[in-house]
Amino acid sequence: MRLRRPLIALAGLAATALTLTACASGTSEEPSAAPDAAVGEGFPITIEHAFGETVVEAAPARVATWGWGSTEAAIAVGVYPVAVAEQSWTVGEGNLLPWVEGAYDEAGIEHPVVLNDDEGGASVPYEEFIEATPDLILAPYSGLTEEQYDTLSDIAPVVAYPDAPWTTAWDENIEITARALGLEAEGEAVLDDIDAYLADEAAAxxxxxxxxxxxxxxxxxxxxxxxxxxxxxxxxxxxxxxxxxxxxxxxxxxxxxxxxxxxxxxxxxxxxxxxxxxxxxxxxxxxxxxxxxxxxxxxxxxxxxxxxxxxxxxxxxxxxxxxxxxxxxxxxxxxxxxxxxxx
Known part of the structure; x- marks a missing residue:
């Protein structure tokens, strides 16, 4: 059985997020949580990562994701991001991954803004993030540089990867995402289902x-x-x-x-x-x-x-x-x- 690494809670938050997000306009005010989703609890929640520590003060209403997998992890625990990273190599410019699109459609949730990432993370569309007015940015499996992390942190709290770019374990990605959303128990349930699937396949x-x-x-x-x-x-x-x-x-x-x-x-x-x-x-x-x-x-x-x-x-x-x-x-x-x- 896989041993999951614990998530460590500490402290820290960028102070200028409200200044930048207040300048955004023309965005939907629909919340990122599905109508019947569980509301996160245990806030404030603090996550340690490669660039320091991030505090999530309250249950986020507008989540943005960057990198890979955190979009799906959020949806799996009942939170539908309002802005997600583009996967241009996979599905082309401006499109959603089929399993992501299907999840939004099945839940009857408006599709998210697709954030331009035609350079594979080499650049970050900061103005598009500002326009999306997120109150949390999830990037636990990404290639963020420290400079990109610092700039994004001026827009909203950012949860980065725990160790090195593009190396976060698939299960830890789910754990970190669920914990940041205050939905740790829901994340464990998702992992239990995946564990059972993998165990069944190994036995077969x-x-x-x-x-x-x-x-x-x-x-x-x-x-x-x-x-x-x-x-x-x-x-x-x-x-x-x-x-x-x-x-x-x-x-x-x-x-x-x-x-x-x-x-x-x-x-x-x-x-x-x-x-x-x-x-x-x-x-x-x-x-x-x-x-x-x-x-x-x-x-x-x-x-x-x-x-x-x-x-x-x-x-x-x-x-x-x-x-x-x-x-x-x-x-x-x-x-x-x-x-x-x-x-």
């Missing part, structure tokens, strides 16, 4: 136990290897798989979520299985036949589980509170892993 696939794997993305002249710190890798260990020792032995990321391995070094990436993420079916098929990638023993043996196309890759990279049971996502990946190990 005893052949996964102890098998080593490497998660990769084939690039131009290099293969990107996802480290054990990456949540898309960590979640697969819940099924009984183990990250291959070679992944750590070759790691040059200095604590990051991935590193690039030159084609000349691919023969060192030993594992029972490779999980390959690709942008298209064609790219996935190319990996299997490219002479250079045949140096990876699992690829040469055909022991490759494939995940391709932006939406499917996003549904498991890592899975979120709403995408765990997305039919073409984790369920399909589990079956692909089973097929690869049968080779």
């Amino acid at each position: 696939h005893p052949e996964f136990a102890g098998k080593s794997f490497a998660g990769i993305w084939d690039g131009d002249g290099v293969v990107s290897v996802y480290t054990a710190a990456d949540p898309r890798v960590a979640v697969l260990t819940e099924l009984g798989l183990e990250v291959a020792p070679s992944v750590a032995e070759l790691d040059s990321s200095d604590g990051g979520f991935y590193y690039d391995l030159s084609y000349e070094q691919l023969d060192k990436l030993g594992s029972d299985l490779v999980v390959n993420y690709s942008s298209s079916k064609e790219a996935a098929e190319t990996l299997l036949t490219k002479p250079e990638t045949q140096a990876i023993s699992a690829v040469a043996a055909g022991r490759v589980a494939q995940v391709y196309d932006p939406i499917t890759v996003s549904s498991v990279s890592p899975p979120t509170a709403l995408s765990f049971t997305w039919p073409d996502g984790m369920p399909a990946l589990i079956e692909s892993i089973a097929g690869a190990l049968a080779e």
Whole structure:
């Protein structure tokens, strides 16, 4: 059973948020909570993160999200953000992820503002945040820099990641989001359901136990290897798989979520299985036949589980509170892993 890391409550809040949010205009005043949602409790709540501490003084009425997964985590506990980060690589400019759009439609909630993120977090649309008038910004799984965090904190309290960019565990993302909203018990219920799902899948696939794997993305002249710190890798260990020792032995990321391995070094990436993420079916098929990638023993043996196309890759990279049971996502990946190990 997975051990969840505790969330530490401390102190701190930016003082100029009201000045900036008071200048915003033309935004909807609809609250971000569904009509029948539970109201958070236990405020003020204080969350420690990589940039310090943030106090959430009262139950937020207008939540904005940035990065990945916190939108779904908020919805799963009954809070519908009024502004969410754009996922341009996945669904294109201005669109919502299908499982997010479906959740809003099913609840009869107006769709949120989609915050421009066409640079993958390299820039932050501060004016769009101001126009959305949030009273809380959730970014526990994101790539925020300290400068971006400081600027956003002038708009509303910001909950950042606990350790390093893009490394927050999928379950910790849900925990942090639920706690910041005062809905910790609801977050635990969501996690219990996911735990049960993963335990059932592990029991259904005893052949996964102890098998080593490497998660990769084939690039131009290099293969990107996802480290054990990456949540898309960590979640697969819940099924009984183990990250291959070679992944750590070759790691040059200095604590990051991935590193690039030159084609000349691919023969060192030993594992029972490779999980390959690709942008298209064609790219996935190319990996299997490219002479250079045949140096990876699992690829040469055909022991490759494939995940391709932006939406499917996003549904498991890592899975979120709403995408765990997305039919073409984790369920399909589990079956692909089973097929690869049968080779």
